[in-house]
Amino acid sequence: LRPFCPRGTMWWTWTWFLPALVLLSELSVVRVQTSPCQTCRKLAESFIKGLDKTANKNFGGGNTAWEEEKLAKYARSETRLLEIVEAACEKTDFECNQLLEQIEDQVETWWFHRQQEAPNLFEWLCIEELRLCCPPGHFGSECKECPSGPGGVCGGLGRCEGEGTRLGDGECVCDPGYSGHLCQNCADGYFREKRSNDSVGACAACFYSCRKCSGPEDYKCLDCKPGWVLHDNKCVVDIDECGTELARCPSNTYCHNTDGSYECRGCDQACVGCMGSGPARCKKCARGYRYKGAKCLDIDECSERAIACPGLNEACINEEGSFHCDCADGFIRRDSICVENKPSAGPEKGLFDDITDEEVLVLQQMFFGVVICALATLAAKGDMVFTAIFIGGVAAMAGYWLTEKGDYMLDGFLKGR
Numbered sequence: 001l002r003p004f005c006p007r008g009t010m011w012w013t014w015t016w017f018l019p020a021l022v023l024l025s026e027l028s029v030v031r032v033q034t035s036p037c038q039t040c041r042k043l044a045e046s047f048i049k050g051l052d053k054t055a056n057k058n059f060g061g062g063n064t065a066w067e068e069e070k071l072a073k074y075a076r077s078e079t080r081l082l083e084i085v086e087a088a089c090e091k092t093d094f095e096c097n098q099l100l101e102q103i104e105d106q107v108e109t110w111w112f113h114r115q116q117e118a119p120n121l122f123e124w125l126c127i128e129e130l131r132l133c134c135p136p137g138h139f140g141s142e143c144k145e146c147p148s149g150p151g152g153v154c155g156g157l158g159r160c161e162g163e164g165t166r167l168g169d170g171e172c173v174c175d176p177g178y179s180g181h182l183c184q185n186c187a188d189g190y191f192r193e194k195r196s197n198d199s200v201g202a203c204a205a206c207f208y209s210c211r212k213c214s215g216p217e218d219y220k221c222l223d224c225k226p227g228w229v230l231h232d233n234k235c236v237v238d239i240d241e242c243g244t245e246l247a248r249c250p251s252n253t254y255c256h257n258t259d260g261s262y263e264c265r266g267c268d269q270a271c272v273g274c275m276g277s278g279p280a281r282c283k284k285c286a287r288g289y290r291y292k293g294a295k296c297l298d299i300d301e302c303s304e305r306a307i308a309c310p311g312l313n314e315a316c317i318n319e320e321g322s323f324h325c326d327c328a329d330g331f332i333r334r335d336s337i338c339v340e341n342k343p344s345a346g347p348e349k350g351l352f353d354d355i356t357d358e359e360v361l362v363l364q365q366m367f368f369g370v371v372i373c374a375l376a377t378l379a380a381k382g383d384m385v386f387t388a389i390f391i392g393g394v395a396a397m398a399g400y401w402l403t404e405k406g407d408y409m410l411d412g413f414l415k416g417r
Contacts, residue, residue, distance in 0.1 A: 037133040037165040039095040043088060044122035050084035081111050139163050139170045146170055149182040157183035177203040191215060209235035227260030270296035288321030313338035
């Protein structure tokens with residue numbers, strides 16, 4: 001295969017493809033960081049799946065027998081390696097693609113030279129070569145051995161912190177119900193079950209109020225959880241912190257006892273300080289409330305005050321602990337005054353708002369006619385002043401008809417009206 005497809009050609013294609021893939025993943029997804037060991041393990045497992053997927057393939061096309069004879073077997077070819085590598089990481093997996101780009105030399109070395117002696121790719125690559133992981137039962141930068149006891153790591157009843165990675169402190173994180181360096185003890189609230197064959201029994205839960213016990217029943221308590229009192233081997237008598245000095249609640253709250261503890265709850269809005277829930281447990285009534293019998297009830301200011309709302313056309317509206325003033329029905333507030341809510345009728349029309357142009361022309365003619373008649377009457381009596389006014393009025397009328405009116409008539413005539 002070397003003369004036909006040099007190794008450098010394959011890696012040139014790979015190194016061009018991977019950066020573009022990594023850039024695409026960075027732009028398209030939000031990256032979630034994973035541990036280097038986890039990333040390497042995932043990559044190795046994906047590579048092995050690619051091996052299985054391509055197990056029955058060949059070069060394809062042309063004379064396959066000649067290709068395999070002259071160019072080497074497909075099973076160990078660079079062609080198959082490239083197919084596996086290109087499918088090893090998801091496009092959106094940034095850590096996987098980044099790691100794959102960094103370890104191309106190691107992957108090539110294993111593929112061509114180390115498969116036979118090191119068939120476990122994860123162990124050879126992630127533990128021995130890259131030193132990103134530790135063997136099972138080991139942890140930390142130096143792969144120290146995890147605490148072990150009867151049953152294995154952490155007694156088989158927990159897990160070693162950082163096991164299999166180069167991280168963690170190696171302490172045992174015990175399963176629920178177990179405690180101790182190797183998880184061999186029963187945790188608080190659990191007891192060791194007895195077995196007929198004298199073998200070590202499992203840890204089972206005590207009665208819910210017991211911290212230590214010899215059995216699951218309520219009468220087998222040896223010690224109680226906080227808030228309970230041991231009486232005749234039972235932890236069923238709850239301490240009422242609200243009736244002792246143990247409770248500490250802030251102002252305007254009251255103490256409410258619970259199993260093994262207590263909680264502070266808010267007083268009713270009618271109260272200033274209280275001894276319990278509701279308006280009947282107030283120490284003092286809040287503003288807007290007064291005692292009626294044993295309860296703090298709302299004061300109806302609207303009925304008790306002679307003039308609760310002094311504004312004109314205002315109505316008093318009672319509410320819990322107070323009241324407010326609003327405009328009466330049929331009125332709205334304008335400039336802090338309640339006025340009658342009339343439907344808008346628009347601005348009042350003037351005397352001549354609806355008159356048409358033709359009607360204006362008639363009125364003009366009537367006005368000038370009256371004026372001319374009056375002047376003509378005075379002129380007929382021989383008054384020279386009024387005679388002159390009369391002549392001027394006639395001239396004005398003639399000028400009017402010979403301009404606007406004349407143009408209008410001429411325009412109509414030319415248009416065939």
